[in-house]
Amino acid sequence: MSTQEIRFSGFGGQGIIRCALITGKALSLYDDKFATMTQAFGPEARGSACSAQLVVSDEKVLYPYITAPGVLMALSQEAYEKYSGEVIEGGTLIVDADLVKPHPEHPGRTLWRVPATRFAEELGNRMFTNLVALGFFAAITGVVSDAAMKKALPGLVPDRFLKINIKAFEKGYAHGLDVMRPAQAQAEAATA
Amino acid sequence: MVNADPKGVDAGPHFLDGDHALAEGALAAGCRFFAGYPITPSTETAERFAERAPEVGALFIQMEDELASIAALIGAAWGGQKVMTVTSGPGFSLMMENIGLAVMTETPMVIANVQRGGPSTGLPTLTAQQDMMQVRFGSHGDYNIIALSPDSPQECFDLAVWAFNLSEIYRVPVFIMTDETVGHMHEKVVIPPADRIRIVERNNYKGPKEDFRPYKFDCQGGHPMARAGDGYRFHITGLTHNERGYPAMTPEQNVKVLTHLMEKIDGNAEQIIRLEEDGLDDADVVVVSYGITSRIAIRAVHEARELGLKVGALRLITVWPFCEARIRELASRVKAIIVVEINYGQMVREAERCVAGRCRVVSVNHCGGAVHDPKVIVGAIKEAAL
Known part of the structure; x- marks a missing residue:
């Protein structure tokens, strides 16, 4: 059984919970996976680091919470500081390039910096930051297909912003594929 | 058994939390009256019901408290509606007195308790299963109820439909004892088309008016109700009553009433227990x-x-x-x-x-x-x- 644990994090208002909802819906409705999404509801979840968790599996998810996340998306410094330590060896960290100043190294983990906020501003509004980051996340991790993610958007973003959200997702996705290429080439060269 | 009303059925696959799925299950089952008071972690059910109510011609009332919520359900049920409310620990405690009245008057209703840690206000945002005895014994006097416990948002939908069916058959409050985790957890929920959802409609009495009896103490379910306002003369009371519903406060009558209340559930346990x-x-x-x-x-x-x-x-x-x-x-x-x-x-x-x-x-x-x-x-x- 292949199980992936993912944490989306940032600060309130960035659309973090929405990221988990979109990804969970995409996986469980359109990618034929089982996905269970939970979020922190307590007073500790108000006004500081905001987080949503997703457990993805080929079989029914029994334990609904994450215990050893393989992927962390952190769109704020606070979230990054709070959660980066829990990512397992071989795991992936995705941070906003402008909002998060990462530690010098994460041995055994891969860190990617995505200019999500900047790209969203170029598209006209910071509101689209989460979709840029999600596109990047989908390209880098391959956990979820881009087609499923786009199908999941209606109903989870306002109708009048659907097109621009898809554009934001595609921008992040394309950027993800771009930055992966040299990394892949390097990996191939190393094994050759 | 008939099929669900398509108006109430949002058929198809969804990514829902357990609370929202409860509301969808209630609507699919034909619930058109909700009276409640918001409390974490159950509020999302009320929100969903309130949002969907205008689409299906349902009535949603935010009551002044949980005592009044159950009182409103009893009234609406005898007005012909399928009714529900949701709550959590502290609200559940406030409901206890009128839950006893609902049991005694044999009024069908569905009550979901999205459990959180107690006692008292306890842990409002965190999960628990601490009200399992309260649901059975919390109101005074001897009585019997049905309680179901879903393990997923999908089962919140499925059991909500079944809870309404059971409550119509046995004319008893049916409880959905879920918890914060299931309530707030999102998973895939597949809502079947209306013609695949079997529901039990209200058994409205249709015979001669003078023959109508709101009660029959035979340890079975399936007895008809009459809607207030349709011209039937009957009485509903918390006092020990006769088959017309009028007070009959004798030890002999109490044996009849109590045995019926206990045995209509225990005697049909095989039909009610799902494992x-x-x-x-x-x-x-x-x-x-x-x-x-x-x-x-x-x-x-x-x-x-x-x-x-x-x-x-x-x-x-x-x-x-x-x-x-x-x-x-x-x-x-x-x-x-x-x-x-x-x-x-x-x-x-x-x-x-x-x-x-x-x-x-x-x-x-x-x-x-x-x-x-x-x-x-x-x-x-x-x-x-x-």
């Missing part, structure tokens, strides 16, 4: 659980089986009435029954009563606020299998 069983045939140890805890328990059972232990899982979908016959039968042939729950040990008392010393009963309980660590359950299984 999910896995690997019980050759089990040395049986792990009994319900609601969110059953998912963790079943994972632990799988892990223990990989260690070569003969362990089976029994999941209570119907918690009340308790599956006495099954537990008695298992107790005579297994080494131990382990009961896993997020409280200080509640349903384990029922297990102990039914086992009556024939095998070991182990309580793997922990207080509210979080689900179990599967390792703790595996540890208990290992020890019990020795």
Whole structure:
């Protein structure tokens, strides 16, 4: 059984919970996976680091919470500081390039910096930051297909912003594929 | 049995939390009246119902408190509606008096308790299963109810539909004892098309007016109701009453009423009790659980089986009435029954009563606020299998 644990994090208002909802819906409705999404509801979840968790599996998810996340998306410094330590060896960290100043190294983990906020501003509004980051996340991790993610958007973003959200997702996705290429080439060269 | 009204059925696959799924199940079952007072972690059900109410011609009322919520449900039910409310610990306590009135007046209704840690205001945002005895015994006097416990958002939908059906058949409050984890957890929920959802409609009396009796004390369900305003003369009271509903406060009448209230549930337990069983045939140890805890328990059972232990899982979908016959039968042939729950040990008392010393009963309980660590359950299984 292949199980992936993912944490989306940032600060309130960035659309973090929405990221988990979109990804969970995409996986469980359109990618034929089982996905269970939970979020922190307590007073500790108000006004500081905001987080949503997703457990993805080929079989029914029994334990609904994450215990050893393989992927962390952190769109704020606070979230990054709070959660980066829990990512397992071989795991992936995705941070906003402008909002998060990462530690010098994460041995055994891969860190990617995505200019999500900047790209969203170029598209006209910071509101689209989460979709840029999600596109990047989908390209880098391959956990979820881009087609499923786009199908999941209606109903989870306002109708009048659907097109621009898809554009934001595609921008992040394309950027993800771009930055992966040299990394892949390097990996191939190393094994050759 | 008839098919659901398509207006209430949002058919198709969804990514929903348990609270929203409860509201969808209620609407699919034909519930068109909701009276409640918001409380974490149940509020999302009320929000969903309120949002959908105008689409299906339903009425949503935010009441002044939970006492009034149940009072409103009783009134609306006798007005011909299928009715529901949701709450959590503190609100559940406030509902207790009028729940007794609903039981005594044999008024169908569905009440969901999205459990959080107690006592008192306790842990508003964190999970628990601490109201399992309160749901059965919380109001005064002897009485009987039905309680179901979903383990997922999908089952919140499915059991909401079934809860309404049961409450119509047995004319009794039916409780959905879910919890914060299931309530707030999002998963895929497939809502079937209306013609695939079998529902029990209100049995409205159609015979001659002078023959109508709101009650029949025969220890069975299926008795008709009349709608207030349709011209039938009858009476509804919390006092011990006769078949026309008028007070008849004698010891003899109390025997009739009480026996009926108890036996219409216990006598039909086979139709009401739904269990999910896995690997019980050759089990040395049986792990009994319900609601969110059953998912963790079943994972632990799988892990223990990989260690070569003969362990089976029994999941209570119907918690009340308790599956006495099954537990008695298992107790005579297994080494131990382990009961896993997020409280200080509640349903384990029922297990102990039914086992009556024939095998070991182990309580793997922990207080509210979080689900179990599967390792703790595996540890208990290992020890019990020795």
